[in-house]
Amino acid sequence: MFRVNRAWSRDAHVGGNNARFINHSCRPNCYSYVDAKTRTIWIRAGKRIEAGDELTYDYNTEGDKSISCRCRPDCKTRL
Ligand SMILES: [Zn+2]
8 A cells, every 4th residue: 555645545456657666765766755746656766777777666654564675684673
């Protein structure tokens, strides 16, 4: 689920595209942008991305922080 705003969330299992496979990272190479008018979620490059690099963005979760982040071996973030 991607929270668009207080009222709307998008479920990638319902009409989602390949962006649903993009993983979280605390040091991402992409960022998410929500077009408020259309409620469209865009994943945009935040830096130069070489062919073969994994695409990642920060999920900015507000959950109960029960999942350990695996973006790198020494990451202490909990999602
Ligand atoms: Zn991390």
